[in-house]
Amino acid sequence: MTKENIGEKIRISARRIGAIFSSTALGWIRTGPALFFTFIYPIVMILLFGYIFGAAPDDSMYTLYYLNEDTYQVDDQLYSNNPALLLLQNLGLENETLSDELNLRLVDANFSTAILSPENWTKENDVPYLLLIPSGWSAAVNESKTNVTAPKANIEFYYDPSYTSYFEIQSLVDNVLQELNLNEFGIPTLIAIETTTTPERQSLDYIDFYVPGIIMVTISTAGMMGLVGMATEERQTGFIFKLAATPIKKWEWATAHLFWQAVMGLMVAVLTVLTGWIAFDFNMTTIHPLMIPILIFGSMTFGGLGLIIARFVKRPEAAMAATMSFVFPQMFLSGALFPPETLPEYLQIIAKFFPLYYISEAMRSVMLESTFSNVWVPLGVTIAMGIVFFILGSILTVWRKE
Amino acid sequence: MKEEYAIVIKNLVKKYDDLIAVNDISFKIKIGEIFAFLGPNGAGKTTTVEILEGIRKKTSGQAFVLGLNIDKRKDLEKIKKIIGTLPQEFNTHENLTVKENLRFWSRMYAYSLPVDDLIALVKLEEKTKAKFKNLSGGLKKRLGIAISLVNDPELVFLDEPTTGLDPRARRETWEVIEGLKSQGKTVFLTTHYMEEAQVLADTVAIIHKGKIMDIGSPTQLIDRHGGENRIVVRCNDQETRDKIHDLLFNFGPLENEDGDIVISSKKGALSKVVDLLDENEVAYSDIITQRPTLEDVFLSLTGEILIIDEKSVED
Ligand SMILES: Nc1ncnc2c1ncn2[C@@H]1O[C@H](COP(=O)(O)OP(=O)(O)OP(=O)(O)O)[C@@H](O)[C@H]1O
Numbered sequence: 001m002t003k004e005n006i007g008e009k010i011r012i013s014a015r016r017i018g019a020i021f022s023s024t025a026l027g028w029i030r031t032g033p034a035l036f037f038t039f040i041y042p043i044v045m046i047l048l049f050g051y052i053f054g055a056a057p058d059d060s061m062y063t064l065y066y067l068n069e070d071t072y073q074v075d076d077q078l079y080s081n082n083p084a085l086l087l088l089q090n091l092g093l094e095n096e097t098l099s100d101e102l103n104l105r106l107v108d109a110n111f112s113t114a115i116l117s118p119e120n121w122t123k124e125n126d127v128p129y130l131l132l133i134p135s136g137w138s139a140a141v142n143e144s145k146t147n148v149t150a151p152k153a154n155i156e157f158y159y160d161p162s163y164t165s166y167f168e169i170q171s172l173v174d175n176v177l178q179e180l181n182l183n184e185f186g187i188p189t190l191i192a193i194e195t196t197t198t199p200e201r202q203s204l205d206y207i208d209f210y211v212p213g214i215i216m217v218t219i220s221t222a223g224m225m226g227l228v229g230m231a232t233e234e235r236q237t238g239f240i241f242k243l244a245a246t247p248i249k250k251w252e253w254a255t256a257h258l259f260w261q262a263v264m265g266l267m268v269a270v271l272t273v274l275t276g277w278i279a280f281d282f283n284m285t286t287i288h289p290l291m292i293p294i295l296i297f298g299s300m301t302f303g304g305l306g307l308i309i310a311r312f313v314k315r316p317e318a319a320m321a322a323t324m325s326f327v328f329p330q331m332f333l334s335g336a337l338f339p340p341e342t343l344p345e346y347l348q349i350i351a352k353f354f355p356l357y358y359i360s361e362a363m364r365s366v367m368l369e370s371t372f373s374n375v376w377v378p379l380g381v382t383i384a385m386g387i388v389f390f391i392l393g394s395i396l397t398v399w400r401k402e
Numbered sequence: 403m404k405e406e407y408a409i410v411i412k413n414l415v416k417k418y419d420d421l422i423a424v425n426d427i428s429f430k431i432k433i434g435e436i437f438a439f440l441g442p443n444g445a446g447k448t449t450t451v452e453i454l455e456g457i458r459k460k461t462s463g464q465a466f467v468l469g470l471n472i473d474k475r476k477d478l479e480k481i482k483k484i485i486g487t488l489p490q491e492f493n494t495h496e497n498l499t500v501k502e503n504l505r506f507w508s509r510m511y512a513y514s515l516p517v518d519d520l521i522a523l524v525k526l527e528e529k530t531k532a533k534f535k536n537l538s539g540g541l542k543k544r545l546g547i548a549i550s551l552v553n554d555p556e557l558v559f560l561d562e563p564t565t566g567l568d569p570r571a572r573r574e575t576w577e578v579i580e581g582l583k584s585q586g587k588t589v590f591l592t593t594h595y596m597e598e599a600q601v602l603a604d605t606v607a608i609i610h611k612g613k614i615m616d617i618g619s620p621t622q623l624i625d626r627h628g629g630e631n632r633i634v635v636r637c638n639d640q641e642t643r644d645k646i647h648d649l650l651f652n653f654g655p656l657e658n659e660d661g662d663i664v665i666s667s668k669k670g671a672l673s674k675v676v677d678l679l680d681e682n683e684v685a686y687s688d689i690i691t692q693r694p695t696l697e698d699v700f701l702s703l704t705g706e707i708l709i710i711d712e713k714s715v716e717d
């Protein structure tokens with residue numbers, strides 16, 4: 001084959017791919033609803049996930065009511081001799097002060113247990129937590145400093161377990177008590193836990209985790225649905241068979257459609273990032289050029305999968321149902337929206353069978369310098385899947401009626 | 403080697419499960435002729451055409467299109483470059499205009515005709531900016547015909563090109579098809595309008611239940627199966643009708659669906675009939691002789707009536 005021949009072939013192929021691509025784009029632009037739903041989906045997702053899982057724990061403030069019934073009067077000036085005041089100081093200083101660790105506000109409950117039980121008070125005032133320092137507590141503490149056989153001096157913590165944050169408050173109080181034990185009363189804590197956030201997600205906020213996840217979920221869903229819908233519809237209207245009677249090759253047709261999916265994917269990505277940035281302060285520095293090949297090969301993977309489904313399930317409604325039954329579990333299991341480590345072990349194994357697992361893994365790895373070196377394996381898998389599913393999708397597509 | 407035949411079919415069979423849609427048919431179509439596949443619904447026309455276009459699997463048999471074997475991949479690739487197709491259910495991009503759609507299809511080929519010429523050919527100049535989904539059924543068909551010609555094909559398959567068209571549009575389409583012939587193209591058309599086959603076709607194959615009943619020029623088919631010419635006596639009222647019926651009893655009179663009396667036209671019959679009616683002062687409105695049509699051919703070949711052509715298609 002001569003050089004001109006090859007050049008001519010490439011030119012003709014490019015012309016056909018361009019024709020399908022541009023007619024698809026034009027048709028799509030001219031159908032309002034398609035335009036709207038393609039873009040509204042990731043926006044709704046990001047707002048939903050951002051508010052439900054992201055923003056809440058960071059911004060909200062907890063209020064801890066306390067009641068100090070201790071009336072220890074000896075040497076008031078010295079906190080060290082007044083354990084009750086010492087405890088309150090360590091918890092967040094005296095009345096109505098902020099503790100910076102947890103956005104904790106201390107408020108004096110200011111009632112008398114002689115009149116109302118703490119359970120009833122919390123119920124009546126709709127208060128989730130109450131810390132109660134019982135009368136005589138400081139004396140009991142000081143007693144136990146010198147007398148090891150004295151009973152333990154306890155404070156009381158009342159909480160409503162339907163508030164999931166009780167655990168964090170309780171831990172905080174617990175920590176403060178431990179510190180007091182050690183520092184003020186000289187009772188050594190033999191073992192303790194030391195917590196440090198790991199470098200992996202060190203500077204990743206919730207939103208930084210969800211933005212790439214939602215981009216990939218949208219691309220996988222839209223990519224598969226898009227190609228399944230297109231392929232089954234073209235078969236139903238007979239368009240595909242009219243096309244099959246022209247010289248176009250299946251791979252040219254598939255390339256045009258997958259290319260279109262990739263372009264849509266890029267648009268979705270840009271839109272999602274912008275929404276995340278405007279609404280939740282998404283950290284733009286996590287954007288990396290390697291995300292583009294991930295998007296492209298990701299789109300190829302899901303487009304190819306869509307073609308394969310459309311090949312075997314010919315009725316449009318059935319094909320859509322088949323796609324949904326793949327897309328939904330993938331969305332929740334693949335780690336795109338929830339860290340896969342939180343899943344039961346057997347689900348973690350299943351997760352690895354979903355292409356989205358590797359693609360979102362790759363996507364997240366490139367976001368941070370500290371995890372960047374982990375990108376190569378999932379990126380390699382993503383590229384390989386893109387190529388394999390694209391080829392399988394085009395080969396398996398049938399353009400001849402039975 | 404110059405090919406003499408545009409299409410050669412040998413023992414072609416197509417089965418859908420237990421239904422035999424095309425039952426061992428063989429025939430040839432000469433280059434440059436208009437060939438009409440005439441048959442009722444479900445006869446197997448579309449099935450045959452789609453097999454020839456390479457978009458439907460056959461069960462057995464052989465077929466050659468412009469000397470190329472449809473079973474060979476390389477040959478099929480060449481076939482697709484030099485044929486044009488109008489599917490029976492033609493669809494193209496809904497939201498694209500007439501012109502955009504034509505441009506789309508012409509970009510499938512390495513070589514294509516100017517889009518504006520094709521628009522002029524099917525008289526769609528007024529509609530170039532209309533979206534496909536907003537065209538009437540007839541206009542969609544016309545666009546489909548234009549699209550079947552974008553690559554200036556040597557052979558055009560037109561599957562029911564005039565079904566659903568009004569008489570005027572049908573005539574215009576016939577002109578387009580005749581124009582194709584004058585350019586030296588071969589046309590393979592399917593139809594259930596016997597008039598269409600009679601007017602356009604050089605060769606007609608009558609297909610019924612997957613079998614070719616006979617094949618030949620319209621004249622040949624009529625000579626073979628049409629029977630004799632007929633004399634039709636037109637009359638307006640039942641009294642006259644009964645009177646004519648009685649007078650012509652020896653000629654074996656029949657009545658057609660218009661209420662005319664029809665007898666077969668043996669030698670000298672016409673003058674006898676005219677004399678007889680005049681002698682008895684019968685007030686008939688007209689008397690004409692009719693050649694048998696493909697309709698009669700079909701009736702005699704299959705024992706069934708093909709289709710009553712719409713009344714709107716008159717001479
Ligand atoms: N995909 C299919 N599966 C099963 N049977 C089919 C299929 N396509 C066509 N048939 C049957 O094969 C027979 C021939 O159909 P075909 O479409 O070739 O007829 P046709 O001559 O084109 O009819 P029409 O004038 O209605 O278009 C019919 O009985 C039809 O029901």
Ligand SMILES: [Mg+2]
Binds near residue numbers: 447449561
């Ligand atoms: Mg048909």
